[in-house]
Amino acid sequence: MTAVDLPAVPRVLIAEADPWSRDLLKQVLLNVRCDARLDVCADGQHAATLLGEKTYDLILADWELPGVDGLSLLRSVRQKRRSLPFILLSSRNDSASVREALPLAPTAYLTRPLNMESLTQRLQDLLLNEGESVYCEIPPLAPGMTLSAFLERRREVCDGAPLRVDVKAAVQHSLGPEGLDLKQLEDQVHSDPQITAVLIAAANSAGYHGTPVQTLPEALHKLVPGQSMNLILGLALKHNVVLGDPGLVAYAERHWQLSQDSADYARRLARMLELDHERCYSACILHRLGDLALLRCLEDWRQGGGALDDQTIGECLDAFGAAYGSALRTRWRLPLELRQLIAGIYSLEGGVYSREALVVNLAVQMARLTEHEGLEELAGSKTARLLKVGLPELTRVRKT
Numbered sequence: 001m002t003a004v005d006l007p008a009v010p011r012v013l014i015a016e017a018d019p020w021s022r023d024l025l026k027q028v029l030l031n032v033r034c035d036a037r038l039d040v041c042a043d044g045q046h047a048a049t050l051l052g053e054k055t056y057d058l059i060l061a062d063w064e065l066p067g068v069d070g071l072s073l074l075r076s077v078r079q080k081r082r083s084l085p086f087i088l089l090s091s092r093n094d095s096a097s098v099r100e101a102l103p104l105a106p107t108a109y110l111t112r113p114l115n116m117e118s119l120t121q122r123l124q125d126l127l128l129n130e131g132e133s134v135y136c137e138i139p140p141l142a143p144g145m146t147l148s149a150f151l152e153r154r155r156e157v158c159d160g161a162p163l164r165v166d167v168k169a170a171v172q173h174s175l176g177p178e179g180l181d182l183k184q185l186e187d188q189v190h191s192d193p194q195i196t197a198v199l200i201a202a203a204n205s206a207g208y209h210g211t212p213v214q215t216l217p218e219a220l221h222k223l224v225p226g227q228s229m230n231l232i233l234g235l236a237l238k239h240n241v242v243l244g245d246p247g248l249v250a251y252a253e254r255h256w257q258l259s260q261d262s263a264d265y266a267r268r269l270a271r272m273l274e275l276d277h278e279r280c281y282s283a284c285i286l287h288r289l290g291d292l293a294l295l296r297c298l299e300d301w302r303q304g305g306g307a308l309d310d311q312t313i314g315e316c317l318d319a320f321g322a323a324y325g326s327a328l329r330t331r332w333r334l335p336l337e338l339r340q341l342i343a344g345i346y347s348l349e350g351g352v353y354s355r356e357a358l359v360v361n362l363a364v365q366m367a368r369l370t371e372h373e374g375l376e377e378l379a380g381s382k383t384a385r386l387l388k389v390g391l392p393e394l395t396r397v398r399k400t
Helices: 019-032 044-053 070-078 095-104 116-127 147-154 167-174 182-189 193-203 216-222 225-235 246-272 277-286 289-303 310-331 336-346 355-368 382-387 391-399
Strands: 011-015 037-041 058-062 086-090 108-111
Touching (some): 011 019, 019 037, 019 058, 019 116, 019 193, 019 225, 037 044, 044 058, 058 070, 058 116, 070 086, 070 095, 095 108, 108 116, 116 225, 147 289, 167 225, 182 225, 193 216, 193 225, 193 277, 193 289, 216 277, 246 277, 246 289, 246 310, 246 355, 246 391, 310 336, 336 355, 355 382, 355 391
Parallel strands (some): 011 058, 058 086, 086 108
């Protein structure tokens, strides 16, 4: 496909088994051609079926697809359309694998972790004429759409929270002469609920095995460094990751600060009690994820032409925030143990709760106190008594 025969609106097939890599490829491609018609699948047999039913202008496929692998797909395509652009992705960077693929003339053979700049340039060369860019207008709301119905529909498909951290600056700051410094990267992004949730979810996806990952440091060490960097940078490509409405920004700032204060208190309490402080920190930094995701959907509502004011934002958070959080944690398959720990933040009624659950519950209560409220009542609470911490310990945690 050359500049003279580019389709008006390209149809692209993405075949990738890992859900987070699949989403990353989708976002990179839509960032180049927001109008592209995309078909996305997770296994080779589905991809083969789609190839038999539709005509594509570009294919991106992973060699390691389950069922029919990407190389077999490429071989099948080349028997019918020798010039169809086909980008083959693979974890294999050995010379034998390259020699096996080259006779089938892939348009590009890209090894993991992907070089985002190289991939973007390839897509631009294949999907855009020189100097061309494509602008896609935000579609207006459907006639008669109510805010309640809009939020109900978005709950199961929302992309998560807006970003708190400038991801490009964070990654740049973490790159050194020897590559990505994981500790530096953790320090740069640990306050961002969206990044934390996505990396934990990615580290627990089908491509990774072993003990479930529940914290950001564990996720960064389980993922290949380049994959962590790509996932983080990929988040910046998504729609409305930076809020534009001042009212929504104000609410987001409050939720981010509550999450951060809760997480800091939880870490100090857990360390004092010799508990797993990283798990406690993780649960607290994530516990407002649903509210933040809701704010991002409200930005979509506003941009689609919907009315929005401060009272409406507050009412929507009360009505939908918890449900959004639960839906996201389930859909992203965050570990059950982590979800249970987050649940302990909201309720300790009935059942037997771990000491970590008591810690996160108490930490959030501390974070919600105003600067004029003392710790005396909190020190006498059931949670504090069960943990056997009193006013001196809480005072020390607050002042640390």
